Amino acid sequence: QKEVEQNSGPLSVPEGAIASLNCTYSDRGSQSFFWYRQYSGKSPELIMFIYSNGDKEDGRFTAQLNKASQYVSLLIRDSQPSDSATYLCAVNHGWKTSYDKVIFGPGTSLSVIP
Protein backbone atom coordinates (compact mmCIF):
# COMPACT_ATOMS: atom_id res chain seq x y z
CA GLN A 1 0.00 0.00 0.00
CA LYS A 2 1.35 3.39 -0.98
CA GLU A 3 1.81 5.83 1.87
CA VAL A 4 -0.21 8.67 0.31
CA GLU A 5 -2.74 7.98 -2.42
CA GLN A 6 -4.68 10.30 -4.68
CA ASN A 7 -6.82 9.76 -7.75
CA SER A 8 -4.61 10.72 -10.67
CA GLY A 9 -7.49 12.18 -12.67
CA PRO A 10 -7.89 14.12 -14.75
CA LEU A 11 -10.82 15.54 -12.85
CA SER A 12 -12.94 17.82 -15.00
CA VAL A 13 -15.48 20.25 -13.56
CA PRO A 14 -17.42 23.10 -15.18
CA GLU A 15 -16.60 26.67 -14.22
CA GLY A 16 -18.44 27.70 -11.07
CA ALA A 17 -18.85 24.14 -9.77
CA ILE A 18 -17.28 22.60 -6.66
CA ALA A 19 -14.15 20.53 -7.24
CA SER A 20 -13.51 17.79 -4.70
CA LEU A 21 -10.01 16.34 -4.38
CA ASN A 22 -9.35 13.36 -2.15
CA CYS A 23 -6.32 11.88 -0.43
CA THR A 24 -5.82 8.86 1.80
CA TYR A 25 -2.77 8.01 3.88
CA SER A 26 -1.52 4.86 5.52
CA ASP A 27 0.30 6.06 8.64
CA ARG A 28 -2.26 6.49 11.41
CA GLY A 29 0.15 8.57 13.48
CA SER A 30 0.52 11.33 10.88
CA GLN A 31 0.19 14.76 12.39
CA SER A 32 -0.15 17.40 9.72
CA PHE A 33 -1.42 17.54 6.18
CA PHE A 34 -0.80 19.90 3.29
CA TRP A 35 -2.31 20.73 -0.06
CA TYR A 36 -0.09 22.14 -2.79
CA ARG A 37 -1.07 23.42 -6.22
CA GLN A 38 1.35 22.88 -9.10
CA TYR A 39 0.89 24.48 -12.49
CA SER A 40 2.48 22.71 -15.44
CA GLY A 41 6.23 23.32 -15.50
CA LYS A 42 6.18 25.23 -12.21
CA SER A 43 7.02 24.39 -8.61
CA PRO A 44 4.41 23.46 -5.98
CA GLU A 45 2.71 26.28 -4.14
CA LEU A 46 1.24 25.72 -0.66
CA ILE A 47 -2.52 26.30 -0.55
CA MET A 48 -3.47 25.07 2.89
CA PHE A 49 -2.40 22.94 5.81
CA ILE A 50 -4.55 21.25 8.43
CA TYR A 51 -3.75 19.27 11.56
CA SER A 52 -7.03 19.05 13.48
CA ASN A 53 -10.02 16.91 12.60
CA GLY A 54 -12.76 18.83 10.86
CA ASP A 55 -12.87 21.60 8.30
CA LYS A 56 -10.56 24.54 7.67
CA GLU A 57 -11.67 27.25 5.28
CA ASP A 58 -9.61 29.84 3.42
CA GLY A 59 -11.47 31.80 0.79
CA ARG A 60 -12.75 29.40 -1.87
CA PHE A 61 -10.74 26.51 -0.44
CA THR A 62 -11.81 24.14 2.33
CA ALA A 63 -9.61 21.37 3.69
CA GLN A 64 -11.28 18.51 5.51
CA LEU A 65 -9.50 16.03 7.77
CA ASN A 66 -10.78 12.77 9.21
CA LYS A 67 -7.96 11.03 11.09
CA ALA A 68 -10.11 8.03 12.03
CA SER A 69 -10.68 7.31 8.34
CA GLN A 70 -7.17 8.48 7.38
CA TYR A 71 -8.65 10.78 4.81
CA VAL A 72 -8.03 14.39 3.85
CA SER A 73 -9.80 16.33 1.13
CA LEU A 74 -9.72 19.70 -0.57
CA LEU A 75 -12.86 21.41 -1.82
CA ILE A 76 -12.63 24.28 -4.28
CA ARG A 77 -15.83 26.31 -4.50
CA ASP A 78 -16.75 28.43 -7.53
CA SER A 79 -14.01 26.74 -9.58
CA GLN A 80 -12.25 28.98 -12.08
CA PRO A 81 -10.21 28.06 -15.18
CA SER A 82 -7.18 29.43 -13.30
CA ASP A 83 -7.64 26.58 -10.79
CA SER A 84 -6.66 24.10 -13.51
CA ALA A 85 -3.50 22.50 -12.15
CA THR A 86 -2.20 19.40 -10.40
CA TYR A 87 -2.98 19.26 -6.68
CA LEU A 88 -0.51 17.47 -4.43
CA CYS A 89 -1.47 16.07 -1.06
CA ALA A 90 1.38 15.84 1.45
CA VAL A 91 1.46 14.16 4.84
CA ASN A 92 3.94 14.83 7.66
CA HIS A 93 5.17 11.62 9.30
CA GLY A 94 7.40 13.52 11.69
CA TRP A 95 6.13 11.87 14.84
CA LYS A 96 8.15 8.72 14.08
CA THR A 97 11.53 10.20 13.35
CA SER A 98 13.78 13.05 14.31
CA TYR A 99 13.03 14.48 10.93
CA ASP A 100 9.75 15.90 9.70
CA LYS A 101 9.43 13.56 6.76
CA VAL A 102 6.77 14.78 4.39
CA ILE A 103 5.40 12.21 1.97
CA PHE A 104 3.83 13.54 -1.20
CA GLY A 105 1.06 11.87 -3.12
CA PRO A 106 1.24 11.54 -6.92
CA GLY A 107 -1.17 14.43 -7.44
CA THR A 108 -4.58 14.88 -9.01
CA SER A 109 -4.90 16.80 -12.25
CA LEU A 110 -7.84 19.22 -12.23
CA SER A 111 -9.30 20.81 -15.34
CA VAL A 112 -11.94 23.54 -15.01
CA ILE A 113 -13.93 23.88 -18.20
CA PRO A 114 -15.16 27.41 -19.08
Add this chain to the structure above:
Amino acid sequence: DGGITQSPKYLFRKEGQNVTLSCEQNLNHDAMYWYRQDPGQGLRLIYYSQIVNDFQKGDIAEGYSVSREKKESFPLTVTSAQKNPTAFYLCASSIGRTVSYNEQFFGPGTRLTVL
Protein backbone atom coordinates in the same frame (compact mmCIF):
# COMPACT_ATOMS: atom_id res chain seq x y z
CA ASP B 1 11.71 39.92 -0.82
CA GLY B 2 12.02 36.66 1.08
CA GLY B 3 12.11 33.44 -0.84
CA ILE B 4 13.97 30.52 -2.32
CA THR B 5 16.02 30.81 -5.47
CA GLN B 6 17.36 28.01 -7.65
CA SER B 7 19.79 28.23 -10.52
CA PRO B 8 20.08 27.54 -13.30
CA LYS B 9 16.50 27.20 -14.52
CA TYR B 10 17.58 24.80 -17.26
CA LEU B 11 20.71 22.62 -17.24
CA PHE B 12 22.08 20.20 -19.78
CA ARG B 13 24.50 17.49 -18.81
CA LYS B 14 26.68 15.31 -20.94
CA GLU B 15 27.24 11.66 -20.11
CA GLY B 16 29.84 11.20 -17.36
CA GLN B 17 29.70 14.82 -16.22
CA ASN B 18 29.01 16.08 -12.71
CA VAL B 19 26.76 19.12 -12.38
CA THR B 20 25.80 21.26 -9.39
CA LEU B 21 22.39 22.81 -8.80
CA SER B 22 22.22 25.87 -6.61
CA CYS B 23 19.61 26.55 -3.91
CA GLU B 24 19.59 29.68 -1.73
CA GLN B 25 16.99 30.88 0.78
CA ASN B 26 16.67 34.10 2.77
CA LEU B 27 13.73 32.97 4.90
CA ASN B 28 15.97 32.15 7.88
CA HIS B 29 14.72 28.56 7.70
CA ASP B 30 16.71 25.85 9.45
CA ALA B 31 15.61 22.92 7.28
CA MET B 32 16.23 22.46 3.57
CA TYR B 33 15.34 19.66 1.18
CA TRP B 34 15.98 18.41 -2.34
CA TYR B 35 13.30 16.57 -4.32
CA ARG B 36 13.19 15.03 -7.73
CA GLN B 37 10.02 15.00 -9.83
CA ASP B 38 9.60 12.87 -12.93
CA PRO B 39 6.78 13.45 -15.43
CA GLY B 40 3.40 12.48 -14.03
CA GLN B 41 4.87 11.48 -10.70
CA GLY B 42 5.02 12.86 -7.20
CA LEU B 43 8.02 14.26 -5.40
CA ARG B 44 10.77 11.95 -4.18
CA LEU B 45 13.17 13.07 -1.46
CA ILE B 46 16.87 13.04 -2.35
CA TYR B 47 18.55 14.70 0.65
CA TYR B 48 17.52 16.86 3.56
CA SER B 49 19.28 19.02 6.12
CA GLN B 50 17.89 20.09 9.47
CA ILE B 51 20.84 22.25 10.47
CA VAL B 52 24.09 23.65 9.14
CA ASN B 53 26.87 21.09 8.62
CA ASP B 54 24.44 18.19 8.87
CA PHE B 55 22.44 16.40 6.21
CA GLN B 56 20.78 13.04 5.75
CA LYS B 57 19.97 10.79 2.80
CA GLY B 58 16.40 10.65 1.59
CA ASP B 59 14.74 7.89 -0.38
CA ILE B 60 16.77 8.20 -3.60
CA ALA B 61 20.21 9.56 -2.60
CA GLU B 62 22.33 7.28 -4.81
CA GLY B 63 24.25 9.28 -7.39
CA TYR B 64 23.73 12.60 -5.60
CA SER B 65 25.70 14.60 -3.04
CA VAL B 66 25.03 17.76 -1.02
CA SER B 67 26.69 20.16 1.37
CA ARG B 68 25.31 22.56 3.99
CA GLU B 69 28.10 24.95 4.91
CA LYS B 70 25.79 27.93 5.35
CA LYS B 71 22.24 28.20 6.63
CA GLU B 72 21.16 29.92 3.43
CA SER B 73 22.64 27.49 0.93
CA PHE B 74 22.09 23.82 0.09
CA PRO B 75 23.68 22.90 -3.27
CA LEU B 76 23.01 19.54 -4.92
CA THR B 77 25.58 17.77 -7.10
CA VAL B 78 24.33 15.23 -9.62
CA THR B 79 27.24 12.89 -10.19
CA SER B 80 28.02 10.63 -13.12
CA ALA B 81 26.90 7.72 -10.93
CA GLN B 82 23.29 8.86 -11.32
CA LYS B 83 22.27 6.89 -14.38
CA ASN B 84 18.98 8.57 -15.16
CA PRO B 85 19.24 12.18 -13.98
CA THR B 86 16.82 13.80 -16.42
CA ALA B 87 14.13 15.28 -14.18
CA PHE B 88 12.76 18.41 -12.54
CA TYR B 89 14.69 19.19 -9.33
CA LEU B 90 13.01 21.11 -6.55
CA CYS B 91 14.58 22.67 -3.49
CA ALA B 92 12.43 23.44 -0.46
CA SER B 93 12.87 24.88 3.01
CA SER B 94 10.91 24.92 6.24
CA ILE B 95 11.25 26.59 9.62
CA GLY B 96 12.21 23.37 11.39
CA ARG B 97 10.88 21.13 14.09
CA THR B 98 10.05 23.95 16.47
CA VAL B 99 6.82 24.32 14.55
CA SER B 100 4.38 21.44 14.64
CA TYR B 101 3.04 21.79 11.13
CA ASN B 102 6.30 22.86 9.51
CA GLU B 103 5.12 23.49 5.98
CA GLN B 104 7.67 23.43 3.18
CA PHE B 105 8.13 26.20 0.65
CA PHE B 106 9.57 25.50 -2.78
CA GLY B 107 11.96 27.23 -5.11
CA PRO B 108 11.16 27.58 -8.84
CA GLY B 109 13.03 24.39 -9.77
CA THR B 110 15.81 23.34 -12.14
CA ARG B 111 15.06 21.20 -15.16
CA LEU B 112 18.01 18.92 -15.88
CA THR B 113 18.37 17.13 -19.20
CA VAL B 114 21.03 14.59 -20.13
CA LEU B 115 22.27 14.94 -23.69
